[in-house]
Amino acid sequence: MVDMSLILFLEMEKRGSVFRPHSPPYKLRFKSVLLTNWPNIMSYTVILEPEQYSPSALALYAKLGSVSSERLPGERQAEELADARVIVIRLGRVTKELLDKVPNLQVIASPTTGLxxxxxxxxxxxxxxxVSLKGRRDITEKVYTTSEHTVALLLSLIRRIPGFNQHVLQGGWDRQRFIGSEISGKTVGIVGCGRLGIRVAEILHAMGARIVGTDPYQSKDKIPSWIEMLSEKDLLQQSDIISLHVDLRPENEHMFSKEQFQAMKPGAFFVNTSRGQLVDESALFDALRSDRLAxxxxxxxxxEDPEGEHLKQNPLVExxxxxxxxxxxxxxxxxxKESMAMTEDAIALEVLAVLGHST
Structure with missing residues (x-):
């Protein structure tokens, strides 16, 4: 520990994408700051998925020291990682190979609920x-984006909006070409009645749908009375639409497989905005190809791979x-924009707290 209470600190106005006190180019202003923990000033943060990252979160990480916030080619990235104390990701993979490149790593920051x-x-x-959003209901209760996207996908699917859009772009104006369906009067099965499942149910219930649900982990007093709780078997048989909202656990990998799709009501629709591993993709492909699902x-x-490798020769994509x-x-x-900024800021604050740095 360096024994000093006051130092001259270089406050940097970033021109490039790497905050680094010892190298240009920067406009510099001298600013006096109290130094409470010298080792924290020397921390180094690498943002591995920096696109449109919250500026206020980057400013918080800069309180720890240098911040690298651009995608770099292999050798340059390796140099940055060698000094890192903190790496910040979104959904990029953190593998043993990556961890081997970060010998001084103390914290992984991921503004996600799944890990x-x-x-x-x-x-x-x-x-x-x-440091993640897992278990942070104080933050996630304010985030509605996944439920909104679920409903947007569902409406696009059953109203056949992408097909109509493509038809118009090709010069057509035939409103009879794609006849869709509506939510009102449909039975919607919510598999997983936690925060997101209930939020989706609220929206669809307001649109006139009958809502049924199944969730062996959720206590009944936390489920609205207008959601009819059924066994999985009954829900699959009765639902016109099924929406999946389940946390991924080892025991529920591929919880939707051939058996579940065959048990579903013929002509039903299926939506998954949870985790890909919950669904056997080959079984989903067969259910679509055979017209079991509408x-x-x-x-x-x-x-999932950020570079899209998982899409190559994938039957669903084809x-x-x-x-x-x-x-x-x-x-x-x-x-x-709103949810990412909010969660990235919250995670940055938590990282500072974990490393003993006051804000």
């Missing part, structure tokens, strides 16, 4: 702290390229 993109076993072995909309896929009853989006349920 299946992180090698948790290796992280625990190395004694690295994870359509599906999914925002999440198994083995099906969607020639059929308008399967909608795919790249895990954007929580990706709005």
């Amino acid at each position: 299946n993109h992180i090698d948790l076993e290796d992280v625990e072995r190395r004694g690295i702290k994870i 359509g599906a909309a999914i925002d999440v896929m198994d083995n 099906y969607a390229q020639t059929h308008e009853n399967l909608l795919l989006t790249p895990h954007i349920g929580g990706a709005t």
Whole structure:
């Protein structure tokens, strides 16, 4: 510990994308700041998915020291990671190979509720702290984006909006070409009646749908009286639409497989904005190809890769390229300007607290 109460600190007005006190280019202003913890000033943060990252979150990380906030090629990224105490991700994978490049890592920051993109076993072995939204209902209760996206996908699917849009772009104006369906009067099955499931149910209930639900983990006193709780079997048989809102656990991987799709009401619609691993993609493909399902909309896929490697030769992707009853989006349920800024700021504050740095 350096024994001083006051130092001259360089306050940097960033021109590039890396905050680093010892190298240009910066406009510099001298500012006096109290120094309470010298080692924290020397911390180094790398934002691995920096696109449109919250400026206020970046400013918070800068209180720890240098911040790298651009995508760098392999060798340059390795140099940045070698000094990192904190890495910040969204849904990018944190593997053993990545962790090997960050020998001084103390904290992984991920503004997500799910952590299946992180090698948790290796992280625990190395004694690295994870800061995330998991269990942070004080934050997630204010985030409505995934429920909104679920309803948007569902409406796009059953009203066949993408098909109509493409028809118009090709010069057509035939309103009879794609006849869709409406929410009112339909039975919607909510699988997983937690925060997001209930929020989706509230929206669809207001649109005139009958809501049925199933959730063995949720206490009945937390479920609105207008949601009819059923067994999974009865829900599958009765629902015109099924929306999946379940946390991923080892025991529920591929909880929707051939058996569940065959048990569903013929001609039903299926929506998944939870986690891709919950669904057996080959079984979903078979249910669509055989017309067992009228359509599906999914925002999440198994083995997601930020570079899109999981899409290559994927039967669902190939099906969607020639059929308008399967909608795919790249895990954007929580990706709005407002929600991302709020959660990124909250996670940055938590990282500072974990490292003993006051704000």
